[in-house]
Amino acid sequence: MRLTCPYCGSRDHQEFTYRGDATAVRPALNNTSIDDHNAYIFDRSNPDGVHQELWNHTSGCRTHLVVERNTVTHEVLSCKPVGPFARKLK
Amino acid sequence: MSGFRLNLRDGVGTAIGDKSIQFVFDGKPYRGREGDSLASALMANGVSIVGRSFKYHRPRGIFSAGSEEPNALVTLHRGARREPNIRATEVELYDGLTARSQNRWPSVNFDVMAINQLAGSAFSAGFYYKTFMGPGRRGHKATQFWWFCEQFIRRAAGLGRGTNLPDPDHYGRMNAYCDILVVGTGAAGLAAARRAAAGGARVIVCEERAVAGGSLTSLPDYIDGEPARDWAAGQRDELSAMDNVTLLTRTTVQSYFDDNTFLAIERVTDHQARPAAATPRQRAWNIRARSAVIATGALERPIVFAGNDRPGVMLADAARRYAVEFGTAPGRAVAVFTNNDTGWLVARDMARAGVIVTDIIDVRTDVPDEIRAISEETRAAVSTGSAIRSVKGARAVSGAVIAEYNEMTGELGETRKTIACDCIAVSGGWSPVFHLTSQQGGKPVWEAELQAFLPGEPTQNWHGAGAMVGAFGLRAALQSGDKAAGAALADAKLRKGRGHVPKVEGDAIDYAPAPVFEINSGGKSFVDLQHDVTAEDVRLAHREGFVSVEHLKRYTTLGMATDQGKTSNVTGLAIMAAASDKAIADTGTTRFRPPYTPVTLGALAGEKYGHLAAERLTPMHDWHVEQDAHMYANGPWLRPESYNLPGETVEQAYIRETRLVREGVGIVDVSTLGKIDVQGPDAAEFLNRIYTNGFAKLPVGKARYGLMLREDGFLFDDGTTWRLAENRYLMTTTTAGAGRVMEHLEYYRDFVWPNLKVALASVSDEWAGIAVAGPKSRAVLKACVKGCDVSDKGLPFMGVRDATIGGIEVKIARLSFSGELAYEVYCGSHHGQSLWDLLFKAGEKHNIVPYGLEALSTLRIEKGHVAGPELNGRTTPHDLALSGMVSSKKNFVGSVLLQRETFSKADRLQLVAVKSLDGQRVSGGSHLVSGSKDNPGRSQGHVTSPCYSPELGCYISLAMLEGGSARHGEKMFFSNPVRNKHGAVEVISHHMIDPTGGRMHG
Amino acid sequence: MRYSAFAILKNALRGNRDWTPAWRKPEPRSNYDVIIIGGGGHGLSTAFYLASVHGITNVAVIEKGYLGSGNVGRNTTIVRSNYRLSANSAFYEKSMDLWRELSQTLNYNVMFSPRGVLNLAHTPGQMDTHAERGNQMRLMGVRSELLDRDQVARLNPGLDVSGSARFPVHGGLLQPDAGNARHDAVAWGYARAADQLGVDILENTEVVGFLKEGDKIVGVETMRHGERGEIRARKTGVAVAGNTGRVMKMAGVDKLPIESTVLQAFVSESVKPIIPTVTTFGAGHLYVSQSDKGGLVFGGNIDYYNSYAQRGNLPVWEEVTSELIAMFPNFARLRLLRSWGGIMDMSMDGSPIITTGPLPGMYLNAGWCYGGFKATPASGWCFAHTIANDKPHAFNEAFTLDRFKQGNPIDELGAGPTPWYH
The missing domain is CATH 3.50.50.60 (FAD/NAD(P)-binding domain)
Known part of the structure; x- marks a missing residue:
């Protein structure tokens, strides 16, 4: 599998570290609800199909990418820098 | 079979050179010729039995001329280079080659295990599942019966024998990138390669055999006016001369991974008698291709009939290759048995080469006239509408019985005829080789017209060409190769240019066979030759309900031998389809699994064979080694365990080192600690959210010990973090946690709090770290430090200062892991050794002692500091008596889930220490119990970090104990049954020395 | 039909024509x-x-x-x-x-073979961790043995136990009653x-x-x-x-609390018995044993990204084989026959x-x-x-x-x- 890092170009996936579901969003710092934190940590939709996920380019620029990837075909649909994605979540 | 060397001349023995070559098979010397394969050389020497089958140990000969070979498996070489299960058809002969037959005892010509044949019908599919369950109906005893039988079954199974010696050879890896990968160099592959190359693409071309050309090397046709093999040679030369083309022979593309990543294995020196020492034996090519042309051709499949495993029965096209390429007749009288036109052409080409073809037997009645005409040239007797009913000869073919055959009903007539022959060349049609694309999930489609599975729709950037996609015949193959290259150029965003298809003169025939797969005459007919799976086994599987193709495969082991069913899968499916009264299209086929042919494990490991992982060394590594330190592989790091004096054990050494630190001063290399530079206006806020305790208010020039949790509230890592400036911190982590802490921080920086202005850099390798510990440590620093007052006032506990030592810029932090007055001194890693030397020299008059991991550990255990064994991913701060470190005034990673009720239960495992009451060493891995050695009772906890405490004068350990914080003073036992140890201990507080901290604050 | 040696002989004499389906292929009922x-x-x-x-x-x-x-x-x-x-x-x-x-329970030979599962240890610390686990097993009534380097070497003759190995073998934890089944x-x-x-x-x-x-x-x-x-x-x-x-x-x-990933498994060509136990590498993640047919069956880590495809990628091949032949350098000339993948339902705690x-x-x-x-x-x-x-x-x-x-x-x-x- 190959991922196209927006900073470094097309690279083998073993240059990256998988960091899991990008739709699992941490509750805000001032949110102290145990349920909300439990949901963030333990509940996964684990789709068979398009999955939005985080990969850290650990052997490259060491930033996270938001990758859209099909978990059935392994087709990578997009690789985007995490910044704009993460800011939109707030 | 009694093969022999033909008269070599133009067009006969095209691969064979002049040089005579000596080799040894089963201890007997033979001579072959340059260019021979081991198979062709054995055949030329009249050797007919070369192996024994897996289950029945039936004699087997040479069946094919390539990597699809199921029968002719041999063991090559001796000693550490011994290599079992090698296909003789793929071994290039060289002087001194040693090969042995296998899976036989005492010899391949007389194998006592052949007695298995007598039990033939009992040894049917599913045999093992139905018996050996042992006497009686229940119990472990019965299983023991199976275990007893199993050892004999295991010895009888297996093929060749491996070795217990390490492989002395080495292997290489190449990472390659190309626009277009062309797999195969037959007509289609060459056509594709030339167009791709002409289009300016970076091209890699891989050919499994030693010479490019595929079937062109044995076909009599002409391309662009020259013999096909000459045309192929010309193409090969042209391609090799081009800068944008890499042509790899002896290179099999084995696996097709995601995003057009391919694994190819190049056999670099396997064909050489004396390879150069520096050359890797094989090389793994990891190829990333923008697009690929798969031109892997097709494999001939046999027709199954009774006795079809006798040495002498072989594939027709292989027989042709032996005659034409290797100049070797596969027999003195060859009969051809076919269900399609190719058998006839094979007969003709063999006859032209000088082989006597006695009979052509075709199941079809309707054979085209121009094909029939061929038989006149061969002077063979022709029987159409006929089939082979059985084979004569006990150990090799001596003849065959032919009967009339009804193509529509599959029935044999009563009239029989016996023919004399010592070789039967069989053609049952062609199966396209789409293994690579099937690996990628491509779904094959049955094409009734061609009686073949075709690869189906591409799931990635590949284009099929030639027989692989059903474009049989030279013309069609050249055309499809050219076209596929055009499409591949477009994939690679290059100009397609204009194609060119060379002119072909030669046979234009129909490659589609009649749908005849098996002649069922009741005798033992083999579908999978290597695994001895018969047509009856397939029908038995059907009878017992194992009808899905996967069940068929798994129940009968059809297609699971080392040839992976290359010549047997389709036939097996066809027989199952017939038994189930289904069409082959509805039966389906199994997915091919990588690799295409067996791959040497050494080649897969490539350069990592003998070099599994890089060693991480500290800047002071050489010094430790020079001191004869006991080095210890700690994850990727090599670290000194202890500096043993002559005659000292590790235990004696660490006790001495510990004592000397507590009494005077010691020096230890702590460069392996993870170090992360945290900078930015929001660095303080960021750390405040990461650590359980506060960091925002930490003054510049101070360090603080911090705890990190996972979001689920469990401890993640610990370490000190130093505030170097308003917006800059130096974080230290545990050695083992360095990588994961960095990733943890990056996750929060990038994804969770992207608005915080903070930058992170791993600086673990940039800083060398040295700890100087002990009551005299201040004196040591005082003697060498410039630019900083190291007095208690000038450098108080947890203070951080810049200074120089011998001109080297350093950072000094007054930290204590040992519980003594102690300092950590950091400098740029390239100065590490110099700094070490300077500190060491400054310490000499205080008898400074270097200490290793064991003493480092002993010091912190006595002090009650936790480390890796306590931070095991299952403990919380409360469990480790670190609740005081958890701020209740802020929210941080893990703060919410740490509140969960379960974490405040009184019976959780909690940190304590134990000390030995009976002088015994509290051995590692012990559990804490209440009972005696013979009756210990259940585990109530376990020891985590044991050592001898010079300070307490006894063996101690940190431990995790159920409700431990309330059990100080309790007498228990440590229990270590696997080490046969049991001893009395007392539960004590983990603060074993200086609980008020007077020493380190001193 | 009850399976036994007798049934096999009886059926063989009748040309194996009387065997019946191992299980029925019934039509579904509307209610169960x-x-x-x-x-x-x-x-x-x-x-x-x-x-x-x-x-x-x-x-x-x-x-x-x-x-x-x-x-x-x-x-x-x-x-x-051995938990x-x-x-x-x-x-x-x-x-x-x-x-x-x-x-015996099933009247079907599942070929359970208690040949022993051996976990290698490569540092003294890992020996202690293995001992801790072995002791837990003992205290629960499960047999376990902590073996030193020589004992491990005797058990597996091809194993690299030299001190010069990148991760030298110190010993291992053996569960003698564990093993394989078909x-x-x-x-x-x-x-x-x-x-x-x-x-x-x-x-x-x-x-x-x-x-x-x-x-x-x-x-x-x-x-x-x-x-x-x-x-x-x-x-x-x-x-x-x-x-x-x-x-x-x-x-x-x-x-x-589950994510699906792919785990690859590997089998080599069949060879005569060469490794008696199930053996695991302790300085990485690799397990290997030999099937009754003779193939070395081995595997390692999952392909760590979520996946529903029953196939994996090349990095795991390289990782797994390099660990295998670091442990058994005598396997380097043996050959990988087949690999495949399965979908694992990975939970949040394993x-x-x-x-x-x-x-x-x-x-x-x-x-x-x-x-x-x-x-x-x-x-x-x-x-x-x-x-x-x-x-x-x-x-x-x-x-x-x-x-x-x-x-x-x-x-x-x-x-x-x-x-x-x-």
Whole structure:
């Protein structure tokens, strides 16, 4: 599998570290609800199909990418820098 | 079979050179010729039995001329280079080659295990599942019966024998990138390669055999006016001369991974008698291709009939290759048995080469006239509408019985005829080789017209060409190769240019066979030759309900031998389809699994064979080694365990080192600690959210010990973090946690709090770290430090200062892991050794002692500091008596889930220490119990970090104990049954020395 | 037909014409007491124990493809109970007890072979960790032995025990009663035995939806030979391993503490016996044993990204083979024959879930990560108990679905809620 890092170009996936579901969003710092934190940590939709996920380019620029990837075909649909994605979540 | 060397001349023995070559098979010397394969050389020497089958140990000969070979498996070489299960058809002969037959005892010509044949019908599919369950109906005893039988079954199974010696050879890896990968160099592959190359693409071309050309090397046709093999040679030369083309022979593309990543294995020196020492034996090519042309051709499949495993029965096209390429007749009288036109052409080409073809037997009645005409040239007797009913000869073919055959009903007539022959060349049609694309999930489609599975729709950037996609015949193959290259150029965003298809003169025939797969005459007919799976086994599987193709495969082991069913899968499916009264299209086929042919494990490991992982060394590594330190592989790091004096054990050494630190001063290399530079206006806020305790208010020039949790509230890592400036911190982590802490921080920086202005850099390798510990440590620093007052006032506990030592810029932090007055001194890693030397020299008059991991550990255990064994991913701060470190005034990673009720239960495992009451060493891995050695009772906890405490004068350990914080003073036992140890201990507080901290604050 | 040496001889003399199907191919009925979704090892063993232990025989096992097409036929066949945490060691030792008698229980030779599972240790610290686990096993009544380097070398002659190895071997922990079994035979044996007790095994029948009354699950919608159907049941058990997410979504359970990944497995060409035990590398992640047929069967880490494809990628090939031949440099000239992948239902702590719920009328068996094969008997036994009694047995009471949120993970590795690290 190959991922196209927006900073470094097309690279083998073993240059990256998988960091899991990008739709699992941490509750805000001032949110102290145990349920909300439990949901963030333990509940996964684990789709068979398009999955939005985080990969850290650990052997490259060491930033996270938001990758859209099909978990059935392994087709990578997009690789985007995490910044704009993460800011939109707030 | 009694093969022999033909008269070599133009067009006969095209691969064979002049040089005579000596080799040894089963201890007997033979001579072959340059260019021979081991198979062709054995055949030329009249050797007919070369192996024994897996289950029945039936004699087997040479069946094919390539990597699809199921029968002719041999063991090559001796000693550490011994290599079992090698296909003789793929071994290039060289002087001194040693090969042995296998899976036989005492010899391949007389194998006592052949007695298995007598039990033939009992040894049917599913045999093992139905018996050996042992006497009686229940119990472990019965299983023991199976275990007893199993050892004999295991010895009888297996093929060749491996070795217990390490492989002395080495292997290489190449990472390659190309626009277009062309797999195969037959007509289609060459056509594709030339167009791709002409289009300016970076091209890699891989050919499994030693010479490019595929079937062109044995076909009599002409391309662009020259013999096909000459045309192929010309193409090969042209391609090799081009800068944008890499042509790899002896290179099999084995696996097709995601995003057009391919694994190819190049056999670099396997064909050489004396390879150069520096050359890797094989090389793994990891190829990333923008697009690929798969031109892997097709494999001939046999027709199954009774006795079809006798040495002498072989594939027709292989027989042709032996005659034409290797100049070797596969027999003195060859009969051809076919269900399609190719058998006839094979007969003709063999006859032209000088082989006597006695009979052509075709199941079809309707054979085209121009094909029939061929038989006149061969002077063979022709029987159409006929089939082979059985084979004569006990150990090799001596003849065959032919009967009339009804193509529509599959029935044999009563009239029989016996023919004399010592070789039967069989053609049952062609199966396209789409293994690579099937690996990628491509779904094959049955094409009734061609009686073949075709690869189906591409799931990635590949284009099929030639027989692989059903474009049989030279013309069609050249055309499809050219076209596929055009499409591949477009994939690679290059100009397609204009194609060119060379002119072909030669046979234009129909490659589609009649749908005849098996002649069922009741005798033992083999579908999978290597695994001895018969047509009856397939029908038995059907009878017992194992009808899905996967069940068929798994129940009968059809297609699971080392040839992976290359010549047997389709036939097996066809027989199952017939038994189930289904069409082959509805039966389906199994997915091919990588690799295409067996791959040497050494080649897969490539350069990592003998070099599994890089060693991480500290800047002071050489010094430790020079001191004869006991080095210890700690994850990727090599670290000194202890500096043993002559005659000292590790235990004696660490006790001495510990004592000397507590009494005077010691020096230890702590460069392996993870170090992360945290900078930015929001660095303080960021750390405040990461650590359980506060960091925002930490003054510049101070360090603080911090705890990190996972979001689920469990401890993640610990370490000190130093505030170097308003917006800059130096974080230290545990050695083992360095990588994961960095990733943890990056996750929060990038994804969770992207608005915080903070930058992170791993600086673990940039800083060398040295700890100087002990009551005299201040004196040591005082003697060498410039630019900083190291007095208690000038450098108080947890203070951080810049200074120089011998001109080297350093950072000094007054930290204590040992519980003594102690300092950590950091400098740029390239100065590490110099700094070490300077500190060491400054310490000499205080008898400074270097200490290793064991003493480092002993010091912190006595002090009650936790480390890796306590931070095991299952403990919380409360469990480790670190609740005081958890701020209740802020929210941080893990703060919410740490509140969960379960974490405040009184019976959780909690940190304590134990000390030995009976002088015994509290051995590692012990559990804490209440009972005696013979009756210990259940585990109530376990020891985590044991050592001898010079300070307490006894063996101690940190431990995790159920409700431990309330059990100080309790007498228990440590229990270590696997080490046969049991001893009395007392539960004590983990603060074993200086609980008020007077020493380190001193 | 009862299987025995006698039956084989008798049938051989009759040309093997009288053998009958190992299990029936029945048409589905409209109503069952219990439906088990998933005709893999766990589903089939559940059905068998429902019928044989609890007398519930009106049971259907519904399988999307061919029986045993999931992980029961794709694993590296290791059977062991060498766990550190008591919830795991008790459960897996129950499984061992069932394994020891399984061939006789099922009248089907599952070729359980207690040849020993050896975990190598490469540092003194790792020897201590192994001892801690070995002692836990001993204190739970499970045999274990801590071997030194020489003992390990005697057991496995090709093993690199030299001090110059990158990760020198210090010794290992042996569970002598652990070993291997023939994976397909386990599925077929349970299927045949369950079938004989009256269980209907419905192959090529896909569950495409659930029948609900309010919140309660009362059956499933199916697709069979291109036709839709409905099957009702009082109780519906789900045992679909890597497909848990897929199936539970149909029931309206959108999220679970499970992620699906692919685990690759590898087999070499057959050779004569060369390694007697199951052996694992301690300085990485690699397990290897030799099948009765002679192939070296080995595997390592998962491909760590989420996946529903039964195939993996090249990095794992390189990692696994380099570790294998670092451990056994005499294997370097042997050859890889085949590799394949299975979908793993990785849980948040690396341990399984066998529970009632999460909806009324429903029961869940999932989260096996890559340890499901050895659990097959106990998993079915406990799941059957849970379904029959509407509450877990003591052996599986810790394997709840809500343990993660309550803070009671069963985390052998201490890797935390990161499924791809277990």
